[in-house]
Amino acid sequence: MVPQGNDPFGPERYGESFADVYDEWYDDVSDAEATAAFISRFGPSQRVLELGVGTGRLSLKIAASGHFVVGVDASVSMLERFRSADRSWAVGADMAVLPVRSESFDTVLVATNTLFNLHSEHGQQACLDESRRALRLGGRLIVEAMIPADPDPALDAMVTTRSIDVDTAVLTATIRDVDEQQITGQHIEFSNAGVRMRPWKIRYATLAQLDAMAAKAGFRLGQRTADWDGAAITDNSGNAVSVYVAV
Numbered sequence: 001m002v003p004q005g006n007d008p009f010g011p012e013r014y015g016e017s018f019a020d021v022y023d024e025w026y027d028d029v030s031d032a033e034a035t036a037a038f039i040s041r042f043g044p045s046q047r048v049l050e051l052g053v054g055t056g057r058l059s060l061k062i063a064a065s066g067h068f069v070v071g072v073d074a075s076v077s078m079l080e081r082f083r084s085a086d087r088s089w090a091v092g093a094d095m096a097v098l099p100v101r102s103e104s105f106d107t108v109l110v111a112t113n114t115l116f117n118l119h120s121e122h123g124q125q126a127c128l129d130e131s132r133r134a135l136r137l138g139g140r141l142i143v144e145a146m147i148p149a150d151p152d153p154a155l156d157a158m159v160t161t162r163s164i165d166v167d168t169a170v171l172t173a174t175i176r177d178v179d180e181q182q183i184t185g186q187h188i189e190f191s192n193a194g195v196r197m198r199p200w201k202i203r204y205a206t207l208a209q210l211d212a213m214a215a216k217a218g219f220r221l222g223q224r225t226a227d228w229d230g231a232a233i234t235d236n237s238g239n240a241v242s243v244y245v246a247v
């Protein structure tokens with residue numbers, strides 16, 4: 001399992017905050033079928049490693065498309081909710097220190113902003129370095145992540161309403177540290193049972209920074225689209241799917 005340090009936002013944090021509601025809140029956060037179809041375009045029967053596999057929302061679709069999938073996740077609570085009875089292919093590990101043999105995968109997938117859960121440049125670089133080590137020459141690292149909006153002081157500290165129901169309301173409070181490129185947030189859930197805090201933290205990176213880290217790890221950018229269906233990136237795109245080739 002993943003060693004726990006003193007960092008309150010360490011690798012287990014996300015799972016501890018969200019495991020009990022992940023499938024309910026985020027089942028349609030992105031198109032899992034389109035993700036699997038996107039990967040299949042690179043060939044049949046690939047060996048795919050998903051970083052931050054969570055409850056298997058994406059991996060199960062990818063496996064159903066005929067690929068051999070291994071997933072790693074730092075959170076025991078997320079892995080306990082893995083959606084398959086066979087949990088042998090979902091492994092407890094920090095995605096910055098991968099317990100896999102070198103050159104043993106064709107594709108590494110890190111989707112749904114998961115790379116940004118590593119909240120330092122150092123951690124993200126380690127993850128890309130490890131991904132390169134796990135991939136055969138010519139293999140692909142696929143990163144799906146948001147494109148950060150331009151800094152706007154009005155947005156540096158915000159509270160928004162995530163959902164309101166007859167017996168619950170969920171507010172999202174965020175603070176953005178522009179210098180550190182970090183957003184620290186709380187989903188605050190009010191119900192008759194009381195208040196539940198769900199803290200999280202990300203370190204975002206621009207596309208240029210992602211490309212620089214990937215190049216340093218031994219990748220070149222192969223293609224980039226705005227989504228899993230291949231839409232072109234525009235100035236208004238909020239998300240990018242970047243495919244890096246191991247060189």
Ligand SMILES: C[S@@+](CC[C@H](N)C(=O)[O-])C[C@H]1O[C@@H](n2cnc3c(N)ncnc32)[C@H](O)[C@@H]1O
Nearest residue numbers: 011015052054057073074075078094095112117
């Ligand atoms: C946004 S969820 C994505 C889950 C899944 N990939 C999906 O798209 O539904 C991020 C996942 O990454 C995991 N995670 C966060 N930090 C991690 C780390 N350092 N190493 C491995 N997994 C991590 C969390 O526990 C969580 O399951």
